[in-house]
Amino acid sequence: MPQLSQPDTSVALGHFIYFSTSEDAAAVAQILEREGWDIVVRSAEDVWLVAARCLRVLTGPLIRETRERLASLASAYDGDYDGWEAEQA
Numbered sequence: 001m002p003q004l005s006q007p008d009t010s011v012a013l014g015h016f017i018y019f020s021t022s023e024d025a026a027a028v029a030q031i032l033e034r035e036g037w038d039i040v041v042r043s044a045e046d047v048w049l050v051a052a053r054c055l056r057v058l059t060g061p062l063i064r065e066t067r068e069r070l071a072s073l074a075s076a077y078d079g080d081y082d083g084w085e086a087e088q089a
Contacts, residue, residue, distance in 0.1 A: 009088060010055045015066065016082040017050045017074045024077040025050050031073065050079075058086060 019025040022041075025048035029039045037052040052070070056062060063084070071081040 008057055011058045011086045011088050013054055013056055013058070013066070013084060013086050015052045015070050015084045017052070017070060017079050018044075018082055019048045019050065019074075019077060019079040020046075021078075022048050024048070024079060028073055028077050028079065 017025075017028060019028070022043070025041050029041050029050050032050070032052050033039050037054050040049075040051045040053075042049050042051075067081070067084065073079075074081040
C-alpha cells in the first residue's frame with residue numbers, strides 16, 4: 001500500500017481481470033461500469049484485459065472487500081483476477 005500523508009487522502013485504485021473471450025470481458029466491463037468504475041478493455045495476445053479504476057480512500061476493509069468482489073466476478077465469467085495497484089491522486 002502506498003504511504004499517504006493524510007489518512008483521508010483519495011487514491012486511484014486499479015484492478016486487473018483477464019478473460020479468454022471478448023464476450024466475457026465485455027459482460028464484466030458492463031457490470032463494473034454500472035457500479036461506477038472507469039473501465040478500459042483491451043486485447044493482450046490471447047486474452048482480454050479489463051482494467052477497472054476508481055478513486056477511493058484506501059482502507060484495509062475496502063481492499064479486502066473489493067478484491068473478494070472482483071475475484072468472485074472474474075470466477076463467474078471464467079476469468080482471472082490479477083490484483084491491484086494504487087497511486088496517490
